[in-house]
Each structure stands twice: as C-alpha cells, then as structure tokens.
Amino acid sequence: MINALIVLFAEALVRTAPYALAAMGGWSSERSGVMNIALEGKMLTAACVYALVGFTTHSFLFALLAALLSSILLSLLHWLVTQTYKVDQIISGMAINVLAAGATGFIAVRYLQETSGTLPVIPTVAVRISSDYIWHISPYVMLAWVLPFVLAWYVRRTRGGLRLSAVGNDPDKARLIGVAPKTVRAVALIATGVFTGVAGVLFVSNAGRFTEDMTAGSGFIGLAALILGGWRPLPALLAAFAFAVFDAMQTIFQGVHLFGITIPSQFWQSLPYVVTVVALAGFLGRSRAPAGLGKA
Amino acid sequence: MTVTLKHSAKLVALVIGCLAVLFIALLLTGVPPSQTVKDFFVGSLGSMDAIGGTLQEATPLLILGAGVFLALRAGLFNIGIDGQFTMGAVVATAISLKVPGALGIVLAVIGGMAAGAAWALPAGLIRAYRGGHEVITTIMLNNVAGLLTGWLVSGPMIAPRADAPMTAELAPSSYLPDVMHTAQWRVSSALVVGVLIVFALGYWLKRTVAGYELQAVGANARAAEFAGVNSKRVIVRAMAASGAIGGLAGAFQVLAFTHQFYEHYSPGYGFDALGVALLAAGAPIMLLPAAFFFGMLSKGGTFIAINGVPKGITYLVLGVLIIVTAAIRYRKAKVAHD
Numbered sequence: 001m002i003n004a005l006i007v008l009f010a011e012a013l014v015r016t017a018p019y020a021l022a023a024m025g026g027w028s029s030e031r032s033g034v035m036n037i038a039l040e041g042k043m044l045t046a047a048c049v050y051a052l053v054g055f056t057t058h059s060f061l062f063a064l065l066a067a068l069l070s071s072i073l074l075s076l077l078h079w080l081v082t083q084t085y086k087v088d089q090i091i092s093g094m095a096i097n098v099l100a101a102g103a104t105g106f107i108a109v110r111y112l113q114e115t116s117g118t119l120p121v122i123p124t125v126a127v128r129i130s131s132d133y134i135w136h137i138s139p140y141v142m143l144a145w146v147l148p149f150v151l152a153w154y155v156r157r158t159r160g161g162l163r164l165s166a167v168g169n170d171p172d173k174a175r176l177i178g179v180a181p182k183t184v185r186a187v188a189l190i191a192t193g194v195f196t197g198v199a200g201v202l203f204v205s206n207a208g209r210f211t212e213d214m215t216a217g218s219g220f221i222g223l224a225a226l227i228l229g230g231w232r233p234l235p236a237l238l239a240a241f242a243f244a245v246f247d248a249m250q251t252i253f254q255g256v257h258l259f260g261i262t263i264p265s266q267f268w269q270s271l272p273y274v275v276t277v278v279a280l281a282g283f284l285g286r287s288r289a290p291a292g293l294g295k296a
Numbered sequence: 297m298t299v300t301l302k303h304s305a306k307l308v309a310l311v312i313g314c315l316a317v318l319f320i321a322l323l324l325t326g327v328p329p330s331q332t333v334k335d336f337f338v339g340s341l342g343s344m345d346a347i348g349g350t351l352q353e354a355t356p357l358l359i360l361g362a363g364v365f366l367a368l369r370a371g372l373f374n375i376g377i378d379g380q381f382t383m384g385a386v387v388a389t390a391i392s393l394k395v396p397g398a399l400g401i402v403l404a405v406i407g408g409m410a411a412g413a414a415w416a417l418p419a420g421l422i423r424a425y426r427g428g429h430e431v432i433t434t435i436m437l438n439n440v441a442g443l444l445t446g447w448l449v450s451g452p453m454i455a456p457r458a459d460a461p462m463t464a465e466l467a468p469s470s471y472l473p474d475v476m477h478t479a480q481w482r483v484s485s486a487l488v489v490g491v492l493i494v495f496a497l498g499y500w501l502k503r504t505v506a507g508y509e510l511q512a513v514g515a516n517a518r519a520a521e522f523a524g525v526n527s528k529r530v531i532v533r534a535m536a537a538s539g540a541i542g543g544l545a546g547a548f549q550v551l552a553f554t555h556q557f558y559e560h561y562s563p564g565y566g567f568d569a570l571g572v573a574l575l576a577a578g579a580p581i582m583l584l585p586a587a588f589f590f591g592m593l594s595k596g597g598t599f600i601a602i603n604g605v606p607k608g609i610t611y612l613v614l615g616v617l618i619i620v621t622a623a624i625r626y627r628k629a630k631v632a633h634d
Binding site: 037081084085086088091092098101108110217224227266274 | 306321324373375426428429432436437439443447564570574606610611612613614616618619
C-alpha cells in the first residue's frame with residue numbers, strides 16, 4: 001500500500017511537467033493581458049518540428065532549437081495578429097490551433113510516416129523505486145518544477161515582472177507611465193513560445209516519435225491549471241500537480257473494482273475540466289483574472 | 297487618411313504572407329498546385345454527386361454556424377457548440393434507438409435540443425452571474441462532452457458485438473426523410489430546416505423586441521442595461537438558444553446522415569462553425585454562402601487527399617481564412633488608436 005502511494009506520487013511528479021509548462025506558457029501570455037487558448041497548438045507544433053529535425057539531423061540540440069523556434073514563431077504570430085491587426089484574441093487563438101493541427105498533420109503524413117532510427121533525446125535519469133517501477137526524470141521535468149518558483153519571484157521582485165503585471169492589469173495606465181504594452185507582450189509571448197515548446201519536446205521525447213494530435217488536450221489542461229491557480233505561478237503548479245495525480249490514479253485504478261463498480265478512465269480524465277468549471281462558477285473562491293485580460 | 301492607407305498596406309501584407317504560406321504548402325505536397333486546385337473543384341462541384349456531398353457537409357455547418365452567429369450577436373463566443381452538438385447527437389441516438397418511427401424522430405430532435413441547451417447553460421450562467429469567460433467554460437465542457445460520450449459508446453451504449461466504440465444503427469424508420477432523392481442526388485430535410493433557421497434568425501434579430509435586446513447587449517451590455525434590458529438574462533438565454541441549435545444539428549446529423557453515434561463524433565465542427573459565423577459577419581443570410589464554402593472545403597479536401605495531398609492543408613486554408621477575415625472585420629480597437 002505504502003509502496004503504491006510512493007509510485008503514485010512519483011508518477012504524478014513526472015506527469016505534472018507538461019501541464020505545468022503549458023500553464024506557465026499561458027501565465028506569461030495572460031499576465032501581459034493576451035488571452036491564450038493556443039497553448040495546445042504551440043505544443044503540438046514544437047513536438048512535430050522536434051521529430052522532423054531530430055530524425056533528419058540526428059542531433060537533439062538542433063531538434064530542440066528548431067522546436068523552440070517554431071513555437072516562438074507561432075506565439076509571435078499570435079502577437080502580430082492580436083496586437084498589430086487587433087484581431088480578437090480568441091479568434092486568433094482558435095485559428096492558431098487549427099493552423100498547428102493542419103501543419104503538423106501535413107508534416108506527419110508527408111514526412112514522418114517512414115522514419116527510421118531512433119529520435120535523439122536528452123538522456124533521462126532512471127531511479128528504481130520499486131520492483132516494477134522505474135522513475136524517469138528528464139531535465140525538462142526538473143525545469144517544469146523549478147520554473148514556477150522563478151516566475152513567482154520574477155513577477156514580484158523585478159522591474160520586468162512589475163511591468164508585465166502593469167500591462168496585464170491595465171494597458172492604458174501602463175502606457176501613461178511609459179511602458180509600451182506591445183513590447184512587453186512581445187517578450188511575454190516569446191516566453192510563452194519557449195515554455196510551450198519545451199512541453200511539446202517533452203511529449204515527443206517520451207514517445208520517441210511524433211503522432212498526430214499527440215498532445216491530446218494537455219494545453220487545455222495547462223490552461224485549466226492556470227485558471228484554477230488564479231493566474232499565479234505557484235498555485236498553478238499545485239493545480240497541475242493535482243491534475244497529474246488524477247492521471248496517475250487513472251493508470252493505477254485501471255480495471256480495479258471499487259465498491260463493486262469500475263471507475264472508467266474517462267472519469268479521471270474529465271476531472272480537471274469539471275473542477276475548472278466549478279472554480280469558474282465561483283465555488284472555489286473568487287476569480288483572479290488579470291484585470292486587463294483581452295484588452296487592446 | 298494616412299492611417300487608413302497604412303492599415304490597408306498592413307492588410308495587403310498579411311494577405312500576401314498568408315497566400316505565400318499556402319502556396320509553399322501546396323508546393324511541398326509534391327502534387328502540382330494547379331492539379332490540386334483542379335481536383336479540389338472537381339471533388340466539390342464537379343458532378344451532381346460532388347455537389348450533393350458538399351451540401352451534406354454544409355448542412356451541419358450551416359445550422360451550427362447559425363448557433364454561433366446567434367451567440368456572437370449577443371457578444372458571446374460559443375466555442376462550446378462542438379460539445380453541444382455532440383451531446384445533442386448522443387441523446388438523439390439514445391432516444392431513437394428506444395423509440396423508432398416518426399414519434400422517435402420528434403422526441404429525438406426535442407431531446408437533442410434540450411441536451412444542447414443544457415450543455416450550454418452552465419457557460420451562460422457563469423458568464424452572466426460570475427463573470428467567468430464563456431470561452432474557457434465551453435472549452436472545458438467540450439472536453440467533458442467528448443470524454444462522457446466516449447465512455448457511453450464504449451460501455452453502456454456500445455452496439456452488441458461491436459469492435460469499436462459505436463452505438464447500434466438506427467432502424468430506417470428513424471431516418472430523417474429526404475425532400476428529394478434521386479440516383480445521384482439527395483437533399484435532406486435537415487438542409488431545408490437549416491435554411492429556414494437562417495431566415496427565422498434573421499427575422500427574429502431584426503423584427504422582434506427580444507432580438508433587438510439581444511443585439512443591444514452584444515453591442516454594449518452596459519448601455520443596454522441603462523436602457524432597461526436585463527442583460528444577464530439575455531446572456532443566459534442567448535447561450536441556451538445557441539446550445540439548443542447546436543444540439544439540433546447533432547440530432548439531425550445522427551437522424552439524417554450517420555444513423556449511429558461513435559466516439560470522436562465531431563470532426564472539429566466547432567471551429568468550422570465559428571468560421572462560418574465570422575465569414576457571415578453581420579448578416580444572417582450570408583451564413584448560406586459561408587456554410588456552402590466550408591462544405592466545399594471539407595468535400596474538396598477529402599477528394600484531394602485521395603490523390604496524395606494531406607488533408608491537413610484544408611485546415612491551413614481555414615486557419616488563414618479566419619485570420620484574414622478577422623483582421624478585416626473584427627478589429628477590436630479603432631484603427632486611429634494605433
């Protein structure tokens with residue numbers, strides 16, 4: 001029993017990573033006032049580009065750089081379209097998700113169907129926790145756990161962080177004190193590109209190959225974690241961890257009968273979404289969305 | 297004047313950039329672009345059969361587009377139409393499997409609409425009374441709808457001896473009748489109802505007090521509130537009505553076309569419907585050509601896929617189209633503000 005709990009905990013720690021990274025990507029964007037429902041698309045694109053470049057060059061470094069570049073570019077497209085062309089941030093986000101689904105589907109069918117060899121990845125640290133469970137920790141996972149602490153410090157204690165909050169809370173007042181929202185948001189969205197890019201790389205590194213829609217909604221779970229965490233890095237990390245626990249439960253309870261009924265895996269999978277709706281309904285404390293979210 | 301000129305130049309740059317991306321993608325397919333374009337039109341409009349297919353693809357998009365359009369007029373983004381469609385479809389299937397015949401069709405349509413409205417209601421309530429953004433709630437509810445129906449069709453509702461998550465097929469007496477049916481050509485009554493909905497919506501928005509109030513809330517909720525409109529109630533009702541239309545599209549999809557429900561039932565209709573509503577801009581009547589065009593993209597996209605052009609390319613076209621349309625029509629701030 002104790003052993004099972006330790007495995008659950010260890011597994012949840014690892015599974016937190018993509019959600020936390022996506023949530024931090026969303027945090028950076030939404031703190032600056034740009035609504036971002038395109039986290040999923042950026043993750044998927046980075047995963048796809050990593051596979052494409054990794055299989056071609058056999059270098060994880062090139063693959064990683066290209067993947068991050070792709071998600072940064074996609075993020076900057078969101079910036080360009082919403083800030084210069086003043087397109088509604090939701091329309092832009094939806095469009096980017098569709099562009100990403102289309103482009104990665106295209107690349108997968110055209111270039112990634114007959115790949116040979118193994119995908120170069122950053123080696124993981126393996127720890128044997130129990131007789132049948134080996135814990136794999138990659139640098140990406142460690143980054144996912146450290147990043148929210150860094151961001152929490154950054155937003156409170158640095159000039160850049162305060163500017164970020166100022167723009168996100170009220171872009172017009174920020175303009176008055178000489179902070180250009182457009183510039184701050186460009187930097188924030190580059191950060192979004194990096195964080196979601198790492199999340200995508202994490203997916204494809206674990207799987208060893210790219211498959212269509214492989215991120216399977218993780219970007220939206222990351223968004224849910226961000227909202228549940230009240231748009232603050234550390235609570236968002238905690239929410240991501242809670243969602244990862246649901247995930248791990250799903251694997252552990254697979255086919256197990258509890259009080260005579262089998263809990264379907266979809267139950268655990270839908271928990272993050274249900275909890276988020278309940279939170280938005282105000283049953284879990286008041287909403288703390290940045291005041292200027294969605295404003296020009 | 298110079299501002300508008302500068303803005304026009306920016307728009308031209310955007311359009312050129314988008315076209316360049318599409319052209320490069322077309323070149324990368326390995327099939328000559330001229331061939332792909334030709335195939336696209338042959339596949340979507342080239343024969344009676346192709347046109348019939350395009351109309352069938354356009355039918356759910358037209359009804360869903362009308363649903364999104366209605367919400368949009370009230371200032372709401374109903375991204376959740378995808379989940380409302382799915383819930384409408386699964387409830388209609390469950391009812392039709394129990395009650396065959398004309399009575400079953402009526403009950404299935406009513407049940408589908410109720411399911412769609414119920415699935416949209418939390419988003420409306422949370423937006424009106426708690427200030428939670430409807431986009432976020434509906435995204436979450438879409439995922440829940442996908443998982444819930446995925447569980448239903450792999451457990452309680454799975455067809456006997458099925459090896460994939462799908463329900464049994466409906467009895468032919470439960471099929472929604474066609475208004476026209478020849479060897480190469482059929483027009484479903486779902487399409488006719490869709491067209492009627494568009495006209496009714498246009499009339500309702502323009503000629504009734506409720507429609508006027510809804511648009512007043514969409515234009516400026518605060519001003520509408522001062523004019524005595526209960527904007528919260530309007531928002532909840534608009535969302536529920538939009539959801540009911542989404543559920544209706546789901547019920548029709550089962551009764552008229554697929555005759556059964558299966559996992560991952562909606563092939564991304566939510567985004568397409570948003571596209572249809574955005575292309576239609578302010579005029580409900582424009583939903584008709586917009587839905588037809590999206591139907592062409594879907595039908596033509598399937599056809600070019602047979603000749604080795606990945607279907608992903610039609611999503612690229614959609615994404616680009618939405619960005620350009622939105623850049624032209626849906627700028628939030630005034631141009632002069634730049």
